[in-house]
Amino acid sequence: MLTCRDVSEKTNDYLDGTLGFWPRANLRMHLLLCKHCRAFVGQMQATIRFIDRHGYTLMPEELPSKPLVEAFRQRAAAGDRPRPPE
Numbered sequence: 001m002l003t004c005r006d007v008s009e010k011t012n013d014y015l016d017g018t019l020g021f022w023p024r025a026n027l028r029m030h031l032l033l034c035k036h037c038r039a040f041v042g043q044m045q046a047t048i049r050f051i052d053r054h055g056y057t058l059m060p061e062e063l064p065s066k067p068l069v070e071a072f073r074q075r076a077a078a079g080d081r082p083r084p085p086e
């Protein structure tokens with residue numbers, strides 16, 4: 001079973017379609033069970049679609065994936081759960 005960290009590290013390859021059969025199957029299995037990773041991968045996918053649709057070309061250092069991955073890791077490390085607004 002993949003950890004959330006594994007998923008965040010493989011998300012780019014997963015969305016690029018460059019993951020092999022078993023890594024992809026394992027990742028999808030994790031996504032079925034983990035709503036945090038589903039949200040993360042969904043966000044990445046939406047970002048990539050947005051860029052595709054609008055024809056933006058970002059420099060690698062401007063790609064949103066890194067801050068997203070970092071934010072996700074920090075939340076996962078803190079055991080964060082969505083909270084109701086105060």
Ligand SMILES: [Zn+2]
Nearest residue numbers: 003004034037
């Ligand atoms: Zn997860």
